Amino acid sequence: MDIAIDRDVCIGAGQCALTAPGVFTQDDDGFGALVRGSEDGAGGPLVREAARACPVGAIEVAP
Structure with a gap:
């Protein structure tokens, strides 16, 4: 699983x-x-729940 946080968002x-x-x-x-x-x-x-909980969608999770 790859996790990315868009720091600009x-x-x-x-x-x-x-x-x-x-x-x-x-x-x-x-x-x-x-x-x-x-x-x-x-x-x-x-991790997937945290991505959904982000109010601005700054977290991307890929399998």
Whole structure:
């Protein structure tokens, strides 16, 4: 599973980090970021739910 966060779209709402904290976090500027070592998408269903929860659609998940 590939996960991408479009930093030009992200508004830092934090829904991704709340939904899948093992995969997403917020960087020093408050924007969404991947937790180091989670690039392989560990946490499958939660990752997809986090993408759906993003209010601006900044997260893309590909199988």
